[in-house]
Amino acid sequence: MQSIYDRDGWFWLDGEWLAWREARTHLLTHTLHYGMGCFEGVRAYEGPNGTHLFRADAHIRRLLDSAHALDIPVDFTAEALISAQCEALRRNSLGDAYLKPTVFLGAEGMGLRAAGLTTHIMIPAWHLAHYIAPDSAEQGLRVLTSSWSRHHVNISMCRAKTNGHYVNSMLALNTAVKAGFDETLMLDPEGYVAEGSAENVFIVRDGVLHTPAVTSCLQGITRDSVITLARERLGMEVQERQITRDEVYIADEAFFTGTAAEILPIRELDGRSVGRGGKRPVTRELQMLYGRLVRGDLGDDLVAYQGWLQAV
Secondary structure, eight states, X not given: OOOSSSOOOEEEETTEEEEGGGOOOOTTOHHHHHOOEEEOOEEEEEETTEXXXXXXXXXXXXXXXXXXXXXXXXXXXXXXXXXXXXXXXXXXXXXXXXXXXXXXXXXXXOSTTOOSOOEEEEEOEEOOOOSSOHHHHHHOEEEEEOSSOOOOTXXXXXXXXXXXXXXXXXXXXXXXXXXXXXXXXXXXXXXXXXXXXXXXXXXXXXXXXXXXXXXXXXXXXXXXHHHHHHHHTSOOEEEEOOOOHHHHHTOSEEEEEETTTEEEEEEEETTEEXXXXXXOHHHHHHHHHHHHHHTTOOGGGGGGGGGGXXXX
16 A cells, blocks of 8 residues: 655645645654644545635634634634645645645644744645445444443533544554454444544434434534434434434444545444444435435436535
8 A cells, every 4th residue: 555655736825835745844843742733634526627625614613613612723714725725635636535634833842832933724634545445334333332432512512623632542543453344333432322533423213313413523524414314305303412322222223424434324333233233324315415416417406406516
């Protein structure tokens, strides 16, 4: 497999273009040592009408909101950051791609009291391979409930997508993978379902779609897209509420959502099968709708979601 270092291409860094192989940062970069930074994962899709960024405005708004919550000043506008993402796709000759706008702090000082740190923003873009093996994605994931709890709302910030949060996610995911599972399900500090390692979670029960409230999980953009599609396209009731682990065991269907993951069915949690016979009609319908939507392939129905697609 080709190393992510070993390729040609271009990074956007602080308003300038930097050759991929020349991308470097100082060993004392503050964010490297303390995790104070924020990022987004944005997808681009190639469709019948060209390449589009999907919901770039929502992603960049969340990036700027995250930086503000962390008290990191950002000088670039949302419009400039979206324009840079479009240019990154063009310069790197990418259609289907993943972009990772990231805000990080410079190397002007060390320690928790460091002052005068500069803010930097980078935007890399690369072709995204499968998030998980296609067979697992088709059959559904085997999931293990984690012994690692998700962050309490007064320990860190649920609305900010910060670099340091993902240590928690990696601990949980690595434990599950080492035990032979595909993914992990994390609980909040009260023991209610929160999310996967980097995905939101939904269950279907008696024709109603349920998902944890955003006090327990990140306010995911794919999550919001799925809620909108379920309500507007499938006519489903959607409830955002506290969910117990055993509700997932007895759900008719369960699935994860995320920018990279898209929509991935869950077939098993803690050794218990989820759903009846693997039919998953709601999950499959949402997968189909979402897959067509992100590529701009919903025909006349696309008009209602046109604001979600940023032409490149």
